[in-house]
Amino acid sequence: MPVTVKTFTSTHDAAAALSSDRGARYLGGGTLVMRALNEGDISISTIVRASDHTMTRIDATGSRITLGAGVTFARILAERDLGFLHAPARSIGGPAVRNMGTVGGNLFAPVPYGDFTVAMLALDAVVSVQGGLGGREIALDEFLQSRDRQSGALVLAISFAKPGSADAFRYRKIARITPKGGAVITLAAHLPVNGGRIVGARVALGSMAPTPIRARAAERALEGRSLDASTINAAATAAAEGTTPGDNALASAWYRREIVGVHLRRLLSGQE
Structure with missing residues (x-):
């Protein structure tokens, strides 16, 4: 055809x-x-x-960062101001894929891919789209819930607030072939701290549902608390709540549920 x-x-x-x-x-x-x-x-x-150049524009000069939908992962790795996103960008395929793959395209990647979107979800990103009825902005978690109905809309950009400190944002991908393999699971967390307590906790998971999702039970366990061993254990225990992972060649749903709490504990504890 x-x-x-x-x-x-x-x-x-x-x-x-x-x-x-x-x-x-x-x-x-x-x-x-x-x-x-x-x-x-x-x-x-x-x-x-x-061929509109706005699709490949990066604005990282202020407190809010905007990435054009056509920005590639290789471009992100070349930006010093986006150092906190280098780990998720580097976890996307090999050099050839990172040179071609885009931020906007990753929003539509099926399991076990879409790892960069997990990072964006933890950062509470907003997606700018253009459709037949004009332009609009939509929260990423809402966008993902209706992703299969977004084929007629053009994603223009994705924006989010820059983390306030180097350790506020954390990312981990578990893959059998590192770094370019499909994910067994992917985790990202944004943990802003005010007065020694977490305010606005965001935890996102990949390969734990048909699209990346928020780990809301884990977020509730973290919110308003200091990041100590007790809080981390509570978040890890709640990590699998509300998830619906599937079976594929990389891992079973049972295995994903078993390990997500283990890796969330390691992520929050700063363990490699």
Whole structure:
């Protein structure tokens, strides 16, 4: 089946093309769309691209960081101001994938991928999208819940508040092939501290549900408390609550539930 490629100079026109054609898919880095095409996905009839430079812009100068949806993981690794995101960016595939894979595309990556999105979820990120009804901003956790219905919208950027200290943000990926393999589980935590107590705890998990999710029970165990052994144990015990992991070639659902608390304890304790 022939596939039509349409390239636009503006995100507005690209978004209009996406929203008007159910068979259209946006091509960013191609690590998801081209794989689908090569595997014979006949639901894709049109490839949409945009050359608008706003899609590849990084704004990390202030307290809030904005990453264009077309920013690659290699670009993130080259930015000194984004040092706290180097671990999640480095955990995405090998050099070839990091040179092509994009922040926006990662939002749609299926399990056991989408590790960078786990980091964004822990940072309480907001997604900017352009659709047939205009532009809007949507919280990332809400976006992920409706991700399968977002094919007609163009993701423009993702933004989040910069962590206030070097140890406020933490990330860990457990994979059988490190670092480029699919994740057994992925964990990220943002733990702002005020007066010695955690205020606004965010813990995110990958491969523990069909999309990255917040570990809300673990967050409740952390909120308003100091990060001591007792608090960490309580969060680790609650880590699997509300999760719905699946079985795949990397691990069973049972195994994921067994180890998520172990690795959350290590993440919060600063253990390697």
